Amino acid sequence: MSTSVVLIPTPAGAVRVTTPAPRGTWRELAEADASTRVTQTPAWLDCVCATGPYRDASRLYEFEDGRRLLLPLVARRQRPSWLGEEESWPGEWGIGGPVCPGPVGPTEARAVFDDLARRPANRIGVRFRPGDDEAWARSAPADFRSEPHTVHVLNLEGGFGTVWERRFHQGVRRGVRRAERSELEVEVDRTGRLVPVFYELFEQSIARWAKQQHEPLALARWRRKHVFPRHRLETVADRLGESCATWLAWRAGEPAAAIVVLRHGGQALFWRGAMNRELAHPTRANHLLQRLAIEDACAAGCRQYDMGGSLQGPSLARFKESFGTDALSSPRYVRERLPLYAADRGLRKAVRRAIRFQGY
Known part of the structure; x- marks a missing residue:
């Protein structure tokens, strides 16, 4: 060019x-x-x-x-x-x-x-x-x-101990402890190996989102996959390499929940999430994944953990706020x-x- x-x-x-x-x-x-x-x-x-x-x-x-x-x-x-x-x-x-x-x-x-x-x-x-x-x-x-x-941003200053004690709400700490007792197995991948598993959970989530939003399933599948096709996640994982981490929680050998976290310098970004609600919600798998990703960001020297917006609704906003995030204008x-x-x-x-x- x-x-x-x-x-x-x-x-x-x-x-x-x-x-x-x-x-x-x-x-x-x-x-x-x-x-x-x-x-x-x-x-x-x-x-x-x-x-x-x-x-x-x-x-x-x-x-x-x-x-x-x-x-x-x-x-x-x-x-x-x-x-x-x-x-x-x-x-x-x-x-x-x-x-x-x-x-x-x-x-x-x-x-x-x-x-x-x-x-x-x-x-x-x-x-x-x-x-x-x-x-x-x-x-x-x-x-x-x-x-x-608006984006929800968590201040990581002071390290994970400070974040856990002073910024996480009590409900988050309780959810993490529950997840730790739920026989979940968590792995993190920085090679793109878990992309197919994440996208499988993403496709399962579409049906749940469609029902919540009173949207025809065929339209929801077309719209969501058009906005976030699998090859987009594959490309990001390939080109960002170790800066793209997929965190996955398994329960009894089945994927329960997954998140994708991106990182550059002192900034970490929770980019995407998906789950099998029947497995993830009772075990609080998402609480555990976020806790581990935030601790990992702290260990890497990050100063902020951006949890993104909450256009999907007030319940998602409350979930992100429970981690002690600030709602900032973008x-x-x-x-x-x-x-x-x-x-x-x-x-x-x-x-x-x-x-x-x-x-x-």
Whole structure:
């Protein structure tokens, strides 16, 4: 892929913009920015591009004072620019946003927004990590609207002993002890070997989710597998290697529950979970898996354990809050010239009303 370098005038002076961003520079900035998440790494962009119709559109901004800021970004392939999309990230790929050592000032944030506003793509979207949104919110042009998102983040400072005693709620500690008495066997895999078992549990979970949400099973299977196909998990496990851990709880030789946890630097992310409720719920298998994954993150020196959002409903939010997480804002800023997504959302809402859908 050819590299483009342009100079753009901004209130911060002339800014040199390189796209796609050089991988070496990206890794250097990610290493220097302690808040960088696995979803802001080149490996994650490669996963997005390998499993969807996207190409690398990342942008490196170099300011006159020597500051550098990198924005992970993908563009949709095989569409005319006026119908195109450039996002960080699309769909359910999670948090993207800028990688930059140190705080971003308002002139730098405005320079990036102005550059994105000039992009020919119909839709531009950037999902910011928690803690980054204040400077960007003040600098966002009027044509970028904010879409609210919330993630549940557990502070790991003080180590696992502190987390267990001071942050886990009593119900979590009780659930873990119950799980430890339930003859569960737990293993962790960092090679991708357990991907088929995880996906088997995921497929079982679809039927339960469909019933809870009053959704036809055939539609639920199509929708869930479209959003999270098996080859996506296989690709992430392959490309992230040891940074992708699958934790699996067995009961009497049958898989009861599984979670996928990703890690980069001081940040850990609970990415996916699935279970056989008949086996997992009575044994509190999910409590045990989360406890072990959190302890593992603490041992690896992680400072935060991100448990993601809770769009599936209040029960999931309560489960995550019981581990002592804080609900933090992680907004997406979107500019769209033609309201294609608004029309699509309207159609989806009409279908959901027709089937009395009760989920996300």
